[in-house]
Amino acid sequence: MWISGTSQYAIRAVVFVAGAGGGAPVRVGEVAKALQVPRNYLSKTLHALSRDGVLTSTRGPRGGFRLAVPPGQLTLARVAAPFDDVDSKPCLLGRTQCSGRRPCAAHAQWGAVSAALQQFFSRTTIADLMDGGRRATARRLHPPAAARRARVRDT
Amino acid sequence: MWISGTSQYAIRAVVFVAGAGGGAPVRVGEVAKALQVPRNYLSKTLHALSRDGVLTSTRGPRGGFRLAVPPGQLTLARVAAPFDDVDSKPCLLGRTQCSGRRPCAAHAQWGAVSAALQQFFSRTTIADLMDGGRRATARRLHPPAAARRARVRDT
DNA sequence: TGTATTTATCATGTGGATATGATAAATATT
DNA sequence: AATATTTATCATATCCACATGATAAATACA
Numbered sequence: 326m327w328i329s330g331t332s333q334y335a336i337r338a339v340v341f342v343a344g345a346g347g348g349a350p351v352r353v354g355e356v357a358k359a360l361q362v363p364r365n366y367l368s369k370t371l372h373a374l375s376r377d378g379v380l381t382s383t384r385g386p387r388g389g390f391r392l393a394v395p396p397g398q399l400t401l402a403r404v405a406a407p408f409d410d411v412d413s414k415p416c417l418l419g420r421t422q423c424s425g426r427r428p429c430a431a432h433a434q435w436g437a438v439s440a441a442l443q444q445f446f447s448r449t450t451i452a453d454l455m456d457g458g459r460r461a462t463a464r465r466l467h468p469p470a471a472a473r474r475a476r477v478r479d480t
Numbered sequence: 481m482w483i484s485g486t487s488q489y490a491i492r493a494v495v496f497v498a499g500a501g502g503g504a505p506v507r508v509g510e511v512a513k514a515l516q517v518p519r520n521y522l523s524k525t526l527h528a529l530s531r532d533g534v535l536t537s538t539r540g541p542r543g544g545f546r547l548a549v550p551p552g553q554l555t556l557a558r559v560a561a562p563f564d565d566v567d568s569k570p571c572l573l574g575r576t577q578c579s580g581r582r583p584c585a586a587h588a589q590w591g592a593v594s595a596a597l598q599q600f601f602s603r604t605t606i607a608d609l610m611d612g613g614r615r616a617t618a619r620r621l622h623p624p625a626a627a628r629r630a631r632v633r634d635t
Numbered sequence: 636t637g638t639a640t641t642t643a644t645c646a647t648g649t650g651g652a653t654a655t656g657a658t659a660a661a662t663a664t665t
Numbered sequence: 666a667a668t669a670t671t672t673a674t675c676a677t678a679t680c681c682a683c684a685t686g687a688t689a690a691a692t693a694c695a
Contacts, residue, residue: 327482328572329652329653330652330653331652331653333572333573336572336573337573350671352670352671352672353671353672354671363653363654363655364655365654365655365656365657366653366654366655368672368673368674369673369674371672372672372673372674375672382671382672382673383661383662383671383672384660384661384662384663384670384671384672384673385660385661385662385663385664385669385670385671385672386662386663386664386669386670386671387662387663387664387670387671388661388662388663388670388671388672389671389672390672417483417488417491418488418491418492418609431604431608431609434600434604435600438596438597438600441593441596442593442597445589445590445593449586449589453586454573454586484682484683485682485683486682486683505641507640507641507642508641508642509641518683518684518685519685520684520685520686520687521683521684521685523642523643523644524643524644526642527642527643527644530642537641537642537643538641538642538691538692539640539641539642539643539690539691539692539693540639540640540641540642540690540691540692540693540694541639541640541641541692541693541694542640542641542692542693542694543640543641543642543691543692543693544641544642545642636695637694637695638693638694638695639692639693639694639695640691640692640693640694641690641691641692641693642689642690642691642692643688643689643690643691644687644688644689644690645686645687645688645689646685646686646687646688647684647685647686647687648683648684648685648686649682649683649684649685650681650682650683650684651680651681651682651683652679652680652681652682653678653679653680653681654677654678654679654680655676655677655678655679656675656676656677656678657674657675657676657677658673658674658675658676659672659673659674659675660671660672660673660674661670661671661672661673662669662670662671662672663668663669663670663671664667664668664669664670665666665667665668665669
């Protein structure tokens with residue numbers, strides 16, 4: 326999986342909304358302007374995120390979008406989910422042939438790389454992408470060697 | 481980067497051609513049939529690989545395609561290169577903003593995942609994907625722990 | 636030289652992701 | 666109730682990867 330442009334918009338937009346604080350809702354226009362992204366397209370994207378429980382939307386004056394989940398609990402995988410099948414782990418050479426028995430020769434190696442990707446999306450949160458979130462991310466994704474070995478063993 | 485369908489065709493086709501031995505050239509029709517892939521589209525793909533020096537082509541009766549590079553020296557990155565920009569390592573959230581200084585917060589973590597992907601493509605060869613190539617691949621991509629630590633340090 | 640065989644190339648079609656512009660529906664404020 | 670503001674939705678357009686079908690060009694071989 327490589328994430329689509331729409332998912333990139335979604336992640337950046339959610340980061341922006343999260344950064345605006347929990348106060349007043351953020352309007353599509355603001356987000357679109359800040360992100361330099363087409364307004365109506367973003368509107369649909371944010372609407373999809375609302376349907377999915379990532380944002381809440383309010384119509385009318387003083388309306389807009391708010392986070393529905395604390396940024397520290399909101400993974401990139403969840404934000405991208407409505408737009409990309411982030412969890413699929415297809416065969417490198419086209420899906421059907423190599424799953425299960427008779428895997429292609431590089432199946433295991435590819436699986437490891439693929440799993441690392443998925444872990445990135447399922448472990449990184451919106452909070453990690455906000456300014457000031459750097460150290461927390463680094464600690465979780467680069468644990469000391471002993472812990473890392475332990476985790477790899479049971480994956 | 482996630483590789484396109486065309487690159488997948490290319491890799492599978494090259495593996496097939498490599499598997500046919502160095503004897504007679506392999507015709508597009510054979511490859512297309514074996515891979516269950518549209519013939520004319522594959523034709524263009526193989527032609528591109530010839531232009532790129534991965535295959536050699538011969539026209540007319542007894543013509544077809546042959547490998548131009550020993551399979552053990554032919555990386556997946558090279559085969560995919562005409563169709564995908566395998567070497568690009570864009571920002572997770574859309575290119576321009578976060579390269580160089582002012583990287584986005586997850587830049588480093590993403591870079592590590594991204595680098596692992598690139599290494600997979602630049603280290604895995606066509607020989608590794610042919611039947612019987614499994615052990616060689618496993619040895620190179622899963623070196624003993626000491627060697628792995630050493631390599632990581634200088635990357 | 637002619638003919639069959641095979642790659643090379645051209646013109647065109649299709650589907651999905653991305654984008655645009657207009658209109659509908661909801662709601663706070665007066 | 667009227668109005669302004671904002672999201673929701675509809676209809677359509679654009680672009681590109683992928684694909685199809687037809688034709689041209691090269692070449693082995695009778």
